[in-house]
Amino acid sequence: MATLGTKLSAAFMLVAFPLAGMAIVVFGRSQAPKQLESSFTLTRSAVTLHEPVYVRFTLRNTSAEVVQVDLGKNRRSSFQFSIRTPSGSWVRSLQVDEAGFGRRGMVKLDPGETYRQDLLVNLWYQFAKPGRYVVEVKVLGALRAASGATINFPGSERLPLWVRPRDAKQLEAVCASLAKTASTATNADKALGAALALSYVDDSAAVAYLARLAARPALRSLAIDGLARVAKAEGLDTVTSRLTARQAELVPLIKSKLREAEAGARAMD
């Protein structure tokens, strides 16, 4: 656990926000606030190939006042990852494309409240080979505060990650668990989070589960995206051969997604 104030000496200032008793903590360069603690940890430091990789972001408000931080569009766009691959080379400055409609990134923390967010690292980088990686993550410096001030978040953290060779049994269990959560969770956020993670399992093991999720209207779009990713990674035939006769109706949708990817299509609104 790193304390922001101790990591960035004289880097923050606390500004009282008079409206309705709320205070905004603004991260500046002139004064060191000691009211926020943050950390990044890998939920699992060792995974098998194609399993989802999560980094847990924790932010704790240790002050006596309400504070707000902006994590960017969809609460993701302010996070930047860099990955050191098993070969030792770095893939730097990875950010997710968050154009269009999405969640606002402002997060409010009451005094003593802790905010946790599991970041699905696969959104930024797909770990395509087994080996020892280093995941570097940071919050981009240009955060927007309600006052209009912009600040730099503290520096990055480096987290060692071991991606073991593919384990079909383990992967099957992971996919089954994610599919079950996606199908049964009564909370839409939780269900969609599980479906999103499953959709980033670029492995034929996910096909059957994704195809079943596609039968659920709320998860259909995510499932098609996931099937297209598997098709891109392992070939369309690999996907279609694992679909049932009834699921064959998904094939044109998968092909359409592949065409989008080939054309570099992305949301612009």
Next chain:
Amino acid sequence: MPSIGSVSTPAFFTRPSASYSSLEPPSPNRSPTAVADISVNQALERAPVSLASHVSAYGSAALKYMYQAPGVVVGDLMMVDVPRSLVFTNGFAGMGMMGGDMPELQTLEGVWWKHDAGVGGFLSLTNTTSAPVTVGVRVLGAHGLPLPNQSVNLGPHAAQMFDLASLTAGLPGLENQEGGVRIQYQGMMGDVIPVGGLENDSEGYSADMPIWPHNPPDTHGKKHDSVSQNNEAAGMTMPSPVPWTLGAVGIMKGYPDPAMGFPGGTHFTPYITLRNTSSTPLLLKPALYLATTGESKTFSMPNEVLAPYETRQVDMAKRLKDLNLTDFNGNINVTYSFVGQQGDLIMAPGSVDQTGNYVFQVLAQTVNPGWARDVGAWTVAGGYDTMLTLWNPSNTTEDLMAIFYFPDGSGQYQLPVHLAARASMGIDMAQLIALSEPDAKGHTFPAGISGGSVEFTSPQGMSTTINLSVGAAEFNIENATCSSCCICCGGISQILVCPNPGYCPYNVPEQMYAEVYFTNGGSADITGEANWSTGNGTIATVGNTRGGNKGIVTGHAVGSTTLSAQFTSTMAAQFCICNGYCYTRSSGTGSGSISVEATPTNFHQVDESAEAGGVLHFDYAWGSSSGNLADLTNCTVNEKVSYPGTQNPYVWPDPPWNTATPNPTIAPNPPVPGTDGAASDNHSPGTFVKPYQAANFNASQIYQYSCTGGISGTLMGPLTISRSVSQNSNGTWKYMITKSGASASINPLP
């Protein structure tokens, strides 16, 4: 039985509790109205070697199939011992059709009697569930003397067989001539299947032991046993006593028709055994009718008063003599009327020849109007023939249609039936087939037909009630076996509330529906006829005004409650359990759950701004229809942007752009949780490519929500997003985007 479901797989449970499915993979879909014969012995011979050690002299069988509603497949299990001329028949009990939705104390009452001193019998109990069940078995003597309750522990899918002689060993003298057996357990109706039979193998006598459900048992009158106390403690309530009539149709009397082929001199004497299963005296009013094609005279017989729990073998020879019918040859129909509860009276009728070898059992059945009567299977092969006896118990003429279905589902033969008041009609299936007369549509029975099923309805189908009682028996003169066919009171097999679970938006009326499923596979919408109610009116109420708002649910608070539709047609809803006893209810109820969901509302623009780089930015916010954002946990919000044409992806005009977008763009993926209450939208300029050219295009955008249960809607839109590249008067180029009166630009383009 018409309209058989999709997949049927008989599974045989051997002892101790190993199961074997005889048809793997599951058999092909049964055709509508098809009949299939399965030999248990042959199926067990095909069982894997690993199960050989489990095969025993007895076990159980389950018939599984898939269909929207229960009751469309009827099965008979016949056990034949040809050398000893013994036959027992039992119908498959339709699980989930006979009782309520919750486990409770289940009671079944049976009757046994000794046709002569050499008659013994058996009682088997089968646990149809995957969990152990403790079953209480109490034998009662002729005058209701109870023996101590025996507790039987049945393992999962286990069966146990009991010898009747050992069960009744404690009964003294005349108490041991006839009596009853009460079977009780905690669970669902159908969890335990009892089968009983009576036999004297020295003379080839065999008869099935009727065992009927009796829920709740005698809570009226004096509560003098543990059964009543248990029921009272369980909170069972007893409906008011109502009139009932049980009837037996086609009881053979005297010398049979020579065409039936019985050995010369065969002479039948009717028998009827009655049992009062209640704790109060039961006054029975009997009536006898001769089975004649014309209007039958009603013969009154003396009332019978059965003491509490009494079982009585009626002296039919004396009754017939008193009516001067000693020399009558033919069939008779007998009814017993009483006021009480369903199941208070058990009736075991039939006739037996002078040797005890030929036993023509008749299934007793409730005599009341119904939607249809079905005979699950008739047979005319292997030396068997089937005799059907139809009786109109009403005082008015009855026009019916008998529809004989061929066994492979390939067709049907229709026979109009006209029955005068209280008139009867006999149909010998072998003779009917031999006539080869085409029906009104020109159909005849296929050559070599071995059997089939038959349904009796009004000529208009299962839309009008009929007054009809049916007797049916298969008999084989060669091996001297006779068995009663499964008679099923066709009608409603299930009432469904749909959708289930149902979802309705908070404070927005939503139409729900009720459907009845019939045993012939048909269904009807009864939304407008049902009596609707909800379990918790503070969460949701439902409209119940005939011709108005029936089935329209309005949610008043976020949460879930039950939604019930009670079918209260003037025609009684009937539930078929195919044991000869039409399990009749004055009404039936279908239940489901309804969840009231808050939905996003008041979606509005909070802010707009033209950002650097030509990005047009909007902030939006919304609320919850319940007033509490936290109630939107099951809802999400997203956008859908449609670009010109149907091509996906949509390639923007090139030049001046080098950009493609999904068409439509549905974003974000995953969507924004409804509980956020706010979201933002950035409209990007795309990637430009030189040489610039003037171009423009529009996209159409909506914001929408989606909640659990398929509740969805549009929150805002369609909005037009216009993008253009044009040349300034000074020769430079500019990009502009507009939406909702706001705009952003890049001027000049680099």
